[in-house]
Amino acid sequence: MLSEALSSIAAEAGVAVVETAGTDHWQLFGEQVACWLARGKQAERADLARLAKTEAALRTAIDSSSRAVAARHAMVWQERFTAVLEQLSADERHPAAAQLQRLVRDHASGDAPAGAAPGVIAGENVRLQADHGSLVVGVANGDVHFTSPFRPGPAQG
Template identity: 35%
Template sequence: MLAETLTALATAGGTAVVQEAGTALWEETRARTARLFGRGDAHRERSELEHLDATAAALAAPGRPDAAAARVQQEIIWQTRFEGLLESVGDAERAALTEQLRALVAQHTTAAAVGRIEITLNTFSGPTAVQVGDGNTQEATLGRTTE
């Protein structure tokens, strides 16, 4: 049985694979994931590429009424696969695979954060305007005007 931290990492890996499918980062994520599972074996890596392609195809089906359920199902599949991989190797290889999986998750986390601004732990008492970005111009009048 894996430690909680490795289970959480496997969960994050599953989420990364599914959320990257069909995006501009998919090819890189696909290749890194296949290398991670292939562990230097070209045949195993090709097999993993097929699994990844099947995932992308399952998620890309147009007009799926159960798209959210399909995403969850694929995340569970990949989490389980990552867990199985980490459980199937010795301590030394597990440490190396863990680092590769962390790098994959970090790439996904960084990519997901681009373009996202988060404002937390603020209290606004009355009308409020928030603007972020570079080179923005905005005129805002809060409250009543006296024209």
């Protein structure tokens, strides 16, 4: 099982696939994702085909089902990224995750359609934490439980 940080990177990459599909960045991003997934093996062609299917599904989704389709595809890609990271040795895992994170960051697209996919898609517990005076905001479709409410320190009043 991956650490929370590595699972988060896999989730971000899954969302990035969905958000980038159909944009001007899609072809290059898809090729780089397939290359990352292949890790020097021959699976790249199969991953390119899977990416093409994702793009087609997102393009043809009807408005009322587009969020569900986007969420499903983001989860599929998150699982794919997670599986690749889990197969790597401990020494390979963190550099590969850092490379994936850079790939996602470098190809982040600001022109994804509004509402195409939520920023975080999770099938299990999610922990959002703000520190150093920052703020975390999110939309939850399900139960929400709060622990340890914020109490300002002496320096903060």
